[in-house]
Amino acid sequence: MTDDLAAERRQLRTVLRDRRRALPPAIRIAAAEQLAARLLMLPFAPVQGYVAGYWAMDGEIALHAWQLKLPPGCVYCLPVLGDDECLRFAPWRPGDPLVSNRFGIPEPDLAPASLLEASQLAMAVMPLVGFDRCGQRLGMGGGWYDRTFAFRHRAPAPPFLVGAAFDVQHVEALDQAAWDVAVDAVCTESSFIDCRNCP
Numbered sequence: 001m002t003d004d005l006a007a008e009r010r011q012l013r014t015v016l017r018d019r020r021r022a023l024p025p026a027i028r029i030a031a032a033e034q035l036a037a038r039l040l041m042l043p044f045a046p047v048q049g050y051v052a053g054y055w056a057m058d059g060e061i062a063l064h065a066w067q068l069k070l071p072p073g074c075v076y077c078l079p080v081l082g083d084d085e086c087l088r089f090a091p092w093r094p095g096d097p098l099v100s101n102r103f104g105i106p107e108p109d110l111a112p113a114s115l116l117e118a119s120q121l122a123m124a125v126m127p128l129v130g131f132d133r134c135g136q137r138l139g140m141g142g143g144w145y146d147r148t149f150a151f152r153h154r155a156p157a158p159p160f161l162v163g164a165a166f167d168v169q170h171v172e173a174l175d176q177a178a179w180d181v182a183v184d185a186v187c188t189e190s191s192f193i194d195c196r197n198c199p
């Protein structure tokens, strides 16, 4: 990636994170409910297996409503930062113990050996900073999701990858770096974008 492109991404990230944080509470509450309905209606919504969400922070759209309405066969998981800079996943229900990770985000307190690999998931919902209509995404810039799901460059779903965002995070087109892993779909409070047939 050129220095120019990296600088452009950083700038766009700042703008979009500010936009996401600026949304008023009433909008966020309604949006989380609408998002849950859309995630449950996905054409590939799993009825069983491990599904990954995230602990919303920094104005991210929340997943609690989705977690509560998941089919009984689905096990909700949260991401856990690995020493190898990849994410692993741990089942988590309200009340289960949490610890704060290096970014100050709560994660389940589990022995590394008990964690799930990304390839064991049926579906992963990831928080977006920005997205375009083809599922290209801008994340927090750490490359965590790109590294974790790099195997999706070579292998089909599952796990299905779904981006969650507010409408205001939609941008016209995002430049693609070689390592960027696109999502199969994006869900916002008002729309579902199927990205599986994009070029």
Ligand SMILES: Nc1nc2c(c(=O)[nH]1)N(C=O)[C@@H](CNc1ccc(C(=O)N[C@@H](CCC(=O)O)C(=O)O)cc1)CN2
Pocket: 054, 055, 056, 057, 058, 060, 079, 087, 102, 103, 104, 105, 127, 139, 140, 141, 142, 143, 144, 145
């Ligand atoms: N809710 C949530 N969980 C998540 C992510 C996320 O984006 N959202 N991640 C997605 O990758 C992973 C964690 N990755 C992250 C990467 C960078 C920053 C970050 O830059 N945070 C600060 C800097 C704080 C610091 O370094 O202490 C920032 O807000 O600028 C945060 C998380 C896994 N869990």
Ligand SMILES: Nc1ncnc2c1ncn2[C@@H]1O[C@H](COP(=O)(O)OP(=O)(O)OP(=O)(O)O)[C@@H](O)[C@H]1O
Pocket: 009, 137, 138, 139, 140, 141, 142, 143, 144, 145, 146, 147, 150, 177, 179, 180
């Ligand atoms: N498969 C990979 N192997 C090694 N490094 C990677 C890989 N994928 C991404 N990275 C590194 O991580 C950084 C990710 O930058 P990028 O701007 O794409 O982040 P992002 O897409 O916003 O992050 P995330 O994937 O966490 O949402 C890059 O500097 C890149 O070098």
